[in-house]
Amino acid sequence: MNAVTGASGTGLPDVALPEGADPAELLAIAEKVAREAGALVRGRPVRVEVAATKSSPTDVVTEMDRASEALIRGRLADERPDDGLHGEEEGLLAGTSGITWVIDPIDGTVNYLYGIPAYSISVAAVVGDTRRAGAWRPVAGVVHNPVLDRTWAAAAGSGARLDGEALIVPDGPADLSAALVATGFGYRAARRASQARVLAGLLPRIRDIRRVGCASLDLCLLASGHVDAYYERGLQPWDVAAGFLVATEAGVAVRGIDGLPPGEHMVVAARPPLADVLAGELEAAGAGCDEPD
Ligand code: IPD
Numbered sequence: 001m002n003a004v005t006g007a008s009g010t011g012l013p014d015v016a017l018p019e020g021a022d023p024a025e026l027l028a029i030a031e032k033v034a035r036e037a038g039a040l041v042r043g044r045p046v047r048v049e050v051a052a053t054k055s056s057p058t059d060v061v062t063e064m065d066r067a068s069e070a071l072i073r074g075r076l077a078d079e080r081p082d083d084g085l086h087g088e089e090e091g092l093l094a095g096t097s098g099i100t101w102v103i104d105p106i107d108g109t110v111n112y113l114y115g116i117p118a119y120s121i122s123v124a125a126v127v128g129d130t131r132r133a134g135a136w137r138p139v140a141g142v143v144h145n146p147v148l149d150r151t152w153a154a155a156a157g158s159g160a161r162l163d164g165e166a167l168i169v170p171d172g173p174a175d176l177s178a179a180l181v182a183t184g185f186g187y188r189a190a191r192r193a194s195q196a197r198v199l200a201g202l203l204p205r206i207r208d209i210r211r212v213g214c215a216s217l218d219l220c221l222l223a224s225g226h227v228d229a230y231y232e233r234g235l236q237p238w239d240v241a242a243g244f245l246v247a248t249e250a251g252v253a254v255r256g257i258d259g260l261p262p263g264e265h266m267v268v269a270a271r272p273p274l275a276d277v278l279a280g281e282l283e284a285a286g287a288g289c290d291e292p293d
Contacts, residue, residue: 133263219243
């Protein structure tokens with residue numbers, strides 16, 4: 001195993017990097033491919049149609065989600081044929097190298113549908129088992145906003161960058177009352193009902209809420225100091241893999257609640273110790289449960 005194995009202190013698990021894998025090389029590939037997909041996605045037609053729905057009638061897929069994922073998968077398969085591919089639209093194709101690419105071809109699909117310029121292409125190289133929360137960690141990741149042409153990038157142990165400039169999360173409020181908190185909502189009614197209840201309890205006690213509509217950008221905006229904290233229940237690896245690395249490499253702590261690792265149950269991200277304060281509030285509010293269907 002390679003010496004670059006540790007993810008201690010970030011909230012991400014210590015999963016070893018396969019022999020010979022170089023995060024900097026993986027990052028260069030991620031950035032090239034994300035930008036290429038960005039050029040495709042930037043060609044958004046004036047009117048976008050819904051191609052299909054997934055977990056609920058408002059959980060949509062467009063033809064561009066599919067085209068972007070096909071492009072990314074094809075390019076990665078050309079560059080690194082032994083790696084696994086795990087994308088939002090086409091699922092998991094196992095590899096043999098120990099590296100799996102986790103892909104959100106358009107994160108923020110509803111923003112894309114409506115023409116709100118808060119969507120991204122998220123590409124991360126990950127080690128471990130992406131099917132289980134707490135069993136994988138990103139080692140290279142890129143979040144590219146093709147409309148604003150902004151690119152957040154990180155390689156494990158080498159820091160995070162925004163358009164080439166090093167990112168270190170700025171100091172911010174130590175307690176929640178002054179914190180600008182980003183969050184997001186799932187697509188199913190039972191989950192939304194619980195998320196609304198938790199938000200109603202939190203909102204009077206924080207500076208304000210932001211609902212950007214793109215989890216990868218939420219994590220990057222946190223790394224850049226545009227919000228102070230972020231939490232969301234229901235996130236999948238493709239929503240967060242690249243953003244986790246950008247955030248943690250910038251000095252953000254990422255954690256879960258109720259003794260579980262960050263993942264679908266809950267993701268809480270903020271500078272320490274604010275992350276622990278917010279996690280405690282969310283646990284007390286029962287944010288890790290949905291309302292009955
Ligand atoms: C969604 C966005 C949204 C978040 C949802 C995600 P998608 O991803 O990241 O901000 O609240 O939980 O599913 O569906 O646009 O790729």
